Structures are given as C-alpha cells and as structure tokens.
Amino acid sequence: xxxxxxxxxxxxxxxPNMELVAAHTASILAxxxxxxxxxxxxxxxxIIETCINAFEHSNSRDSxxxxxxxxxxxxxxxxxxxxxxxxxxxxxxxxxxxxxxxAMQKRGWGLEIIREMMDEVEIDSSDEGTTxxxxxxxx
Amino acid sequence: xxxxxxxxTRTEAGYAVIETDGYLNGPTGEKLAETAKDLMNQxxxxxxxxxEKTRLVNSIGISILIEIIEYFQEHGGSVHFCHLTPVIERxxxxxxxxxxxxxxxxxxxxxxxx
Numbered sequence: 001x002x003x004x005x006x007x008x009x010x011x012x013x014x015x016p017n018m019e020l021v022a023a024h025t026a027s028i029l030a031x032x033x034x035x036x037x038x039x040x041x042x043x044x045x046x047i048i049e050t051c052i053n054a055f056e057h058s059n060s061r062d063s064x065x066x067x068x069x070x071x072x073x074x075x076x077x078x079x080x081x082x083x084x085x086x087x088x089x090x091x092x093x094x095x096x097x098x099x100x101x102x103a104m105q106k107r108g109w110g111l112e113i114i115r116e117m118m119d120e121v122e123i124d125s126s127d128e129g130t131t132x133x134x135x136x137x138x139x
Numbered sequence: 140x141x142x143x144x145x146x147x148t149r150t151e152a153g154y155a156v157i158e159t160d161g162y163l164n165g166p167t168g169e170k171l172a173e174t175a176k177d178l179m180n181q182x183x184x185x186x187x188x189x190x191e192k193t194r195l196v197n198s199i200g201i202s203i204l205i206e207i208i209e210y211f212q213e214h215g216g217s218v219h220f221c222h223l224t225p226v227i228e229r230x231x232x233x234x235x236x237x238x239x240x241x242x243x244x245x246x247x248x249x250x251x252x253x
Contacts, residue, residue, distance in 0.1 A: 016166070017162075017164075019197075020162060020195075023195070038224070038225050038226060041194060041195070041224055041225075041226040041227075042226055044194075044195060045195065045197070045226055045230065048195065048197050049197060049198060052164075052197060052198075052199070109198040109201075109202075109233070109234055110198055112233065113198055113230060113233065116229070116230075116233060117226070
C-alpha cells in the first residue's frame, strides 16, 4: 500500500511571536500523528529557533517565511524557507570540542539547538534565500 | 497557544520565588529580568524560578536567564530553577546554564537547603 502523504503550508509574516503560529501548527500536526509529548516539545523548539533565525538574520525581501509540513506515516518533515540574503557555511558548522564546552556562551545557539532537537537537518542557503529542511521520526 | 506571559512573585524567609506562565523569549525574558532585579533591590539575592507553567523557552530567553544568573552571582547571590520540562532542561545544559545554576525537580527540593 502506498504511504499516505499529507501537506500543510503556512506563510507567516516576520513579526514578533509569529514563530508561535508555526510552532503551534507543528504541535497540532504532531499530536495528530501521535508523537510523544517530549518529541512535540522538541519539534516546537526547533521550529521556533528556525523562524527566529529567519526573522532576525535573513533580511528577507518579502518579510515572510514559508513553513511546509509534510506528514507521512512515521515522519514529520518541516521545510522553512525565507527569501533573504542567505548565510555562509561557517555559520552552519556544528560547535565541537572547546567551542561547545565554552561556558556561558550566550548567543548563536539556534542551529545547534535545531540539530539537537531533530533527527535530520539540511541547510540550503544562497543569496536567493535559505531553506532549512528538518525531519522528526515517530519512534 | 500561549502567547501571553505572566510572572507571579512570592517572597519567603531568605529567598524569593518567581513563577512564570507562558512562552519565554527575548521580550518576556526582559520582563522576567526586571522582576528579578527588583527582588534583588529588595534584598533577596537568592532566587527560585519556577517554570512549571512554561513549556517553551527559546535560545534568546535562555541567554537572558544566563544574564540574570550572572547578575545575581555578581551580587553574591544565586539562582535556582525548578519544574523544567525534559526539553528545557536539555537546552539549559547545552547552553551552559546548568553549570552556573541549580536545577531541581520541584520547589521543595529547590528550597530545601536555602
């Protein structure tokens, strides 16, 4: 039997607290898929951090972010796209070793948190914009 | 969806408690920081932050919590957290907050040795 795939798309304006709209939608969809509560919190935090990154750093030309949710039987995929100026590879590298251990580093944790919360994360960035694709498996 | 944020403050002998309710981000974190500093100015340099009614804390909110911890430490005080969800606790540990503040399961254990 072919796997059922359902898709939801949101266009959210870059405006304070709009990340909660994206997070709440993800929460509802994950509940429908019967994700456990902690995994729903992880998904919500990942999407909040992704949206905040886009809001603060993308310099988006159309002042909006598009969030696409793709539901399959066992996975929730999220695609967050902005039409901003993109960011370089050095900004997408994982913190390791000393950098990670450095105490009380306050800013720049968004991508690190996203990778910690989700099972798979891909970043595609150019001067046309950035798309972050994330996957959470229902275990 | 919790888009509002409220703090409830209570003072006890030797420490103060702030109970948060709602999403903790940059603006709401600043509101929490103001409340914490007010309590410090009233003479309470030991603070318990009860996050029982907060399920989401973003990285900017955590950075402000770190600033609150630093402020209290600079003034000879300390900050204790309780009722963290597993995700909030994991994020606190990732960002180094847990190295400088105590994390407790509930308010009773947070205040047991104060």
